[in-house]
Amino acid sequence: MTTSRTSRGFDHVDTWVFDLDNTLYPHHVNLWQQVDARIGEFVADFLKVSAEEARRIQKDYYRRYGTTMRGMMTEHGISADDFLSYVHKIDHSPLEPNPAMGAAIARLPGRKLILTNGSVDHVDAVLERLGLSAHFDAVFDIIAAELEPKPAPQTYRRFLSLHGVDPARSAMFEDLARNLEVPHRLGMTTVLVVPDGTREVVREDWELEGHDAGHVDHVTDDLTGFLQRLI
Numbered sequence: 001m002t003t004s005r006t007s008r009g010f011d012h013v014d015t016w017v018f019d020l021d022n023t024l025y026p027h028h029v030n031l032w033q034q035v036d037a038r039i040g041e042f043v044a045d046f047l048k049v050s051a052e053e054a055r056r057i058q059k060d061y062y063r064r065y066g067t068t069m070r071g072m073m074t075e076h077g078i079s080a081d082d083f084l085s086y087v088h089k090i091d092h093s094p095l096e097p098n099p100a101m102g103a104a105i106a107r108l109p110g111r112k113l114i115l116t117n118g119s120v121d122h123v124d125a126v127l128e129r130l131g132l133s134a135h136f137d138a139v140f141d142i143i144a145a146e147l148e149p150k151p152a153p154q155t156y157r158r159f160l161s162l163h164g165v166d167p168a169r170s171a172m173f174e175d176l177a178r179n180l181e182v183p184h185r186l187g188m189t190t191v192l193v194v195p196d197g198t199r200e201v202v203r204e205d206w207e208l209e210g211h212d213a214g215h216v217d218h219v220t221d222d223l224t225g226f227l228q229r230l231i
Contacts, residue, residue: 002218002219002220002221002222002225002226002229003211003218003219003220004217004218005212005216005217005218005219006217006218008189008190008217009189010171010189010230012168012169013109013110013169013170013171013189014109014110014111014166014169014170015110015111015112015113015163015165015166015169015170015171016105016108016110016111016112016113016170016171016173017113017114017115017159017165017170017171017172017173017183017188018112018113018114018115018136018172018173019114019115019116019172019173019174019175019176019179019193020114020116020118020122020123020126021035021116021118021126021175022175022193023173023174023175023193023223024101024126024127024130024132024223025095025098025126025130026195026196027175027194027195027196028195028196028198028200029094029095030094031090031092031094031095031126034090034091035087035088035090036058038086038087038088038089038090039058039068039069039087040054040055040058041054041086042072042083042086042087043057043058043068043072046072046076046078047076057071059204061075065149066117066148066149066150066151066152067117067142067149069083069084069087069142069147069149070147070148070149073147080142080143080147084119084121084122084142088118088119088121088122088125092125092126092129093129095126095129095130096129096130097129097130097131098130098131098132098224099131100224100228101130101132101223101224101227102130102131102132102134102135104224104227104228104230104231105132105135105136105227106135107231108227108230108231111137111138111163112135112136112137113136113137113138113139113140113163113165114136114138114139114140114141115140115150115156115159115172116139116140116141116142117141117142117145117149117150118141118142119141119142119143120139120141120143123139123141138163140158140159140162140163144158144159144162145158145159146158150176150179150182151176151178151179151181151182153182156182156183156186160186167183167186167187167188168187168188170183170187170188170189171188171189171190171191172188172189172190172191173191173193173223174190174191174192174193175192175193175194175207176207176210177192177209177210177211177213177215177216178210180192180210180213180215180216181213181215183215184214184215184216184217185215189217189218190215190216190217190218191216191217191218191219191220191226192210192211192216192218192219192220193220193221193223194208194211194219194220194221195208195221196221196222
């Protein structure tokens with residue numbers, strides 16, 4: 001399933017910006033479910049609350065601050081290093097190499113960059129498992145963002161400035177519609193990557209919304225196929 005909702009295309013694009021989790025690999029892998037569980041453990045242990053209360057706090061902060069980590073930093077003064085070190089200790093083995101996606105990314109004209117709310121270590125582990133490490137020119141992670149996660153406008157501005165990206169000549173691929181609002185406003189062509197509907201995914205309802213938002217130019221449930229058709 002691929003839907004193009006606006007006239008913004010890709011002929012002018014020379015910089016391709018990708019989110020990582022649930023974008024470069026399918027939602028149904030549920031890799032993020034492992035991270036999600038460890039975030040809950042961290043919150044429960046740090047705040048000395050029940051698992052149920054930790055879950056409520058975790059999701060509240062996620063929605064209000066962009067990441068649970070940002071909420072925990074703001075509200076409780078946690079160490080970002082401690083948080084990231086704990087939550088990203090997961091089993092990456094569910095990820096499988098995707099040579100077809102690698103070939104499609106390699107054929108895209110221009111630079112390929114990753115913009116993620118995760119850490120470089122997590123990015124490296126994921127890309128290695130997917131066989132995509134050689135295809136990206138740079139990673140802009142939560143540390144480069146000075147711990148301000150997407151969708152904060154200043155995060156995108158830092159990213160564009162650091163890597164000399166012209167948003168009018170760029171495309172961004174994301175699994176959360178809210179993270180495409182600022183890029184679209186800046187002039188980027190936006191692509192929302194959604195589950196293919198064949199298997200169960202573990203996501204909050206709001207995370208799967210926004211298909212018909214005005215700031216989403218294209219929607220696809222098959223990123224590899226979508227990229228192949230651009231070439």
